[in-house]
Amino acid sequence: MPHGGPHAHSSASWSSIIAGFCSVGFACLLINYRGSLGYGNAFVQDLIGYISEKDVSDCVQVSDFSICFSIFTHKINQLNDFLEQFT
Structure with missing residues (x-):
């Protein structure tokens, strides 16, 4: 979820909007991109001089990492479920 402009930031404080999205199954990324x-x-x-380039690139990289991490975690969980059959 983007924050309000390049010279602002996302914090780890409580947010009813984020809680609402999470409660219905969405994952929320609070990205503090360059700037x-x-x-x-x-x-x-x-x-400075790279608005809509570096900030967007940071967001894309975080999104890509999150997707890869989610897929990896899912595969590890599948492997663990499979291995539990033999213990």
């Missing part, structure tokens, strides 16, 4: 506050001036400055 977000809270990670130092260099992190903020890195986005």
Whole structure:
């Protein structure tokens, strides 16, 4: 879920909107892409001149990683279920 602009940030505080999405089965990613506050001036400055490039790239990379991690976790769970037959 994107936060409000390059010079803002997502926090780990309670959000009823995120809780609502999660309660109906959605996974929510709170991405603090380059330009977000809270990670130092260099992190903020890195986005200057590259808006809609580096920030979008960061979001795509996190999404790709999350999909791969989810598939990997699912396969590990399938393997564990299979191996439990023999223990």
